[in-house]
Amino acid sequence: MKAFPAIRASAKLRKAAPAPAETRFDRRLSEILDHATEVFCDKGYEGASMRDLSRASGMSLAGLYHYFHSKERLLYLIQKHAFTTIVEHLKERLKGITDPEQCIRVFIQNHLDYFVTNQSGLKVLAHEDEALKNGFSSEISGIKRAYYRICLGLMEDLKRERALDFNSRTAVMSLFGMINWIYTWYNPRVDGSAADLARQMGDIFLGGVGRRVVPSRKHLSMSSRAVRGRSREPALSAVEGASEGSAVRRRTNAAG
Amino acid sequence: MKAFPAIRASAKLRKAAPAPAETRFDRRLSEILDHATEVFCDKGYEGASMRDLSRASGMSLAGLYHYFHSKERLLYLIQKHAFTTIVEHLKERLKGITDPEQCIRVFIQNHLDYFVTNQSGLKVLAHEDEALKNGFSSEISGIKRAYYRICLGLMEDLKRERALDFNSRTAVMSLFGMINWIYTWYNPRVDGSAADLARQMGDIFLGGVGRRVVPSRKHLSMSSRAVRGRSREPALSAVEGASEGSAVRRRTNAAG
DNA sequence: TCATAGTTCGAACGTTCGTTCTAATCATAA
DNA sequence: TTATGATTAGAACGAACGTTCGAACTATGA
Numbered sequence: 001m002k003a004f005p006a007i008r009a010s011a012k013l014r015k016a017a018p019a020p021a022e023t024r025f026d027r028r029l030s031e032i033l034d035h036a037t038e039v040f041c042d043k044g045y046e047g048a049s050m051r052d053l054s055r056a057s058g059m060s061l062a063g064l065y066h067y068f069h070s071k072e073r074l075l076y077l078i079q080k081h082a083f084t085t086i087v088e089h090l091k092e093r094l095k096g097i098t099d100p101e102q103c104i105r106v107f108i109q110n111h112l113d114y115f116v117t118n119q120s121g122l123k124v125l126a127h128e129d130e131a132l133k134n135g136f137s138s139e140i141s142g143i144k145r146a147y148y149r150i151c152l153g154l155m156e157d158l159k160r161e162r163a164l165d166f167n168s169r170t171a172v173m174s175l176f177g178m179i180n181w182i183y184t185w186y187n188p189r190v191d192g193s194a195a196d197l198a199r200q201m202g203d204i205f206l207g208g209v210g211r212r213v214v215p216s217r218k219h220l221s222m223s224s225r226a227v228r229g230r231s232r233e234p235a236l237s238a239v240e241g242a243s244e245g246s247a248v249r250r251r252t253n254a255a256g
Numbered sequence: 257m258k259a260f261p262a263i264r265a266s267a268k269l270r271k272a273a274p275a276p277a278e279t280r281f282d283r284r285l286s287e288i289l290d291h292a293t294e295v296f297c298d299k300g301y302e303g304a305s306m307r308d309l310s311r312a313s314g315m316s317l318a319g320l321y322h323y324f325h326s327k328e329r330l331l332y333l334i335q336k337h338a339f340t341t342i343v344e345h346l347k348e349r350l351k352g353i354t355d356p357e358q359c360i361r362v363f364i365q366n367h368l369d370y371f372v373t374n375q376s377g378l379k380v381l382a383h384e385d386e387a388l389k390n391g392f393s394s395e396i397s398g399i400k401r402a403y404y405r406i407c408l409g410l411m412e413d414l415k416r417e418r419a420l421d422f423n424s425r426t427a428v429m430s431l432f433g434m435i436n437w438i439y440t441w442y443n444p445r446v447d448g449s450a451a452d453l454a455r456q457m458g459d460i461f462l463g464g465v466g467r468r469v470v471p472s473r474k475h476l477s478m479s480s481r482a483v484r485g486r487s488r489e490p491a492l493s494a495v496e497g498a499s500e501g502s503a504v505r506r507r508t509n510a511a512g
Numbered sequence: 513t514c515a516t517a518g519t520t521c522g523a524a525c526g527t528t529c530g531t532t533c534t535a536a537t538c539a540t541a542a
Numbered sequence: 543t544t545a546t547g548a549t550t551a552g553a554a555c556g557a558a559c560g561t562t563c564g565a566a567c568t569a570t571g572a
Contacts, residue, residue, distance in 0.1 A: 024569095025518085044387075046302035050560060062562075063520045071560065101466055127383070129440060131300075158466060170456045171465050173441050174434040181433025184385060191426065200426045208464030209427050210357055210414060280539090281548080306530060316551045318532075323549095327530065 029067045029077075032057050037078050041120035045075055045131040075128060076136040082121040083143045086114050090150065100158035101206060104175075107151055108205070109198040111179045115186070116194040123183040148172065175205055285323045285333075288313045293334050297376035301331055301387040331384060332392040338377040339399045342370050346406065356414035357462060360431075363407055364461070365454040367435045371442070372450040379439040404428065431461055 035057040054061045115122040291313040310317045371378040
């Protein structure tokens with residue numbers, strides 16, 4: 001409701017074909033998790049009440065507690081599932097790819113793919129990072145650390161192959177910032193597909209913004225071209241903030 | 257307390273020399289704002305209770321309400337002050353600088369400078385972005401939009417001068433991601449000064465990570481060198497997450 | 513058909529929430 | 543000293559919080 005209209009739009013169910021040995025319990029829990037993810041996305045973990053979750057999932061307050069022990073454990077389940085999914089998909093997609101640059105592009109693509117098909121999920125992951133207390137947070141931190149280390153490894157591979165010299169930690173964290181921050185601004189109508197964004201962010205991260213673009217690899221999809229045309233405007237005298245711009249559609253809650 | 261130990265460490269008072277015409281009320285309110293910023297940083301806006309704020313600022317619950325009408329207005333005051341300060345500093349520092357690349361580097365430096373000297377403030381700004389309801393959020397959104405538009409203008413200047421072709425909105429948002437996400441991972445003991453980080457992030461954003469570095473501009477400060485040495489490790493076989501790494505000190509809550 | 517296990521619910525628990533009331537305290541100038 | 547307005551605090555408000563309990567429902571196999 002409140003938070004970010006674009007995000008709420010296209011949340012889909014978790015699975016198209018449920019696993020055969022899936023019990024009724026598992027199925028129902030999964031539904032609750034999906035609904036809860038939406039609510040946490042909208043109102044934040046602390047801001048969402050169990051009664052909100054009850055309303056969203058069409059189940060009574062007490063009924064919810066048949067599926068998890070506490071609100072905190074619910075967040076834990078959501079985060080664990082989301083993170084595990086991302087890491088699994090990533091490992092799968094990285095198999096067989098050897099070129100370090102390509103690996104990093106796959107990493108970005110995988111992350112953004114998950115976000116675009118499961119926007120609320122990534123927001124809950126990124127935004128409610130510190131919401132869990134010590135007991136619950138440690139396992140999530142573990143998965144998170146593994147994810148971080150995968151990316152760090154890719155970065156080191158790139159450095160070694162090209163004899164580069166940069167701070168890997170800063171690079172990884174900068175990349176995480178780029179791809180996670182997206183939950184605050186992404187609007188599918190304006191910003192195109194995940195593939196579009198992944199290519200753009202890959203270009204920026206790997207090649208920087210301040211260089212002439214060599215139009216290699218079947219560049220410039222339709223949608224990114226459309227967006228690009230939009231921002232061709234005077235744009236100087238920026239410091240004395242001009243009038244309403246058109247490039248930002250929904251909410252420019254990007255800064256800060 | 258809870259959130260991010262490194263952030264809590266070095267928060268300083270807002271002003272060294274108070275303005276002459278500053279009333280007792282203003283001074284006291286400013287103190288409360290500082291304490292509240294710390295608490296919001298640690299527990300989040302929703303998670304922090306008025307009683308927490310009361311405890312932190314050493315004032316009774318009822319006494320707080322002499323200085324603001326509601327908890328929400330308190331957050332509004334914090335965000336407005338922080339944002340206004342950042343934008344003012346930026347405008348000041350951009351004066352006289354004409355080279356577009358240098359302007360963007362100044363933008364990054366200004367943002368990170370504010371963060372390092374006022375860590376809790378930027379976190380509250382970045383993390384509690386959506387906490388304000390419609391009435392309060394509109395004015396903050398305005399300042400935010402102005403800040404965004406400044407950066408967008410710098411980006412367009414760079415594009416024009418060098419005849420570049422990239423999506424300005426994506427570029428600006430990516431940059432915001434890089435410099436805002438820092439609140440989730442920055443540790444002064446590991447990551448060096450704001451100037452260090454600003455240079456590194458400027459290099460990445462402008463030149464990309466995947467290029468040989470020309471060691472121009474008095475490169476490589478002490479602290480960044482120290483960090484760099486640390487992460488010189490095997491680093492391959494990344495996909496099957498290896499054992500505990502040493503590059504991440506405090507918490508690797510960077511991902512997801 | 514009945515017993516059983518799994519599922520759902522209404523109602524309430526004790527606690528904490530943001531906020532307000534009224535009165536007491538403080539600083540200051542006359 | 544006294545009068546005055548700014549500041550602070552104790553106690554309480556109703557509302558909402560996360561959670562629990564026991565009873566009622568429902569599906570399933572015997």
